[in-house]
Amino acid sequence: MYIVAIAWIYVVLLMAMTEPSFITGCMTFIMYCVFPLSIVLYLMRAPQRKHKQAENQAAPQQSVSDKAHSET
Template sequence: MYIVAIAWIYVVLLMAMTEPSFIAGFMTLIMYCVFPLSIVLYLMRTSQRKQKRIEKQAAPQQIPSTNEHASEQIKTGENH
């Protein structure tokens, strides 16, 4: 799907270069390329963001803090 976005960037860049002034070309680039593509690409990644959030919530926290680890060493008598 990114190939379509790249092709659209190319088309809009060519449109912007044919505008009579720099300001008009810049506004064409912003209004036809940056805003619409940012919205479309954000919506395309919605399912990936949702899946990543679910995986993050499902994964248990397995990293003990340094204080807990030190207290466990004292209790078991381990010296490293």
């Protein structure tokens, strides 16, 4: 999916370069590329974040139970 994001950055960059002034080019790039891609990529990584959070919550519980078994 990152290849689609890279292609979109390229398209919007070319679109921004054709704007008549530097300011409008920057605004085009920010409004059509930076904001939308940051939202889309954030939403796409939601399942990975949930999985990692669940993994991190399970890890301390396992280490405590491992210590208890090693002491006996």
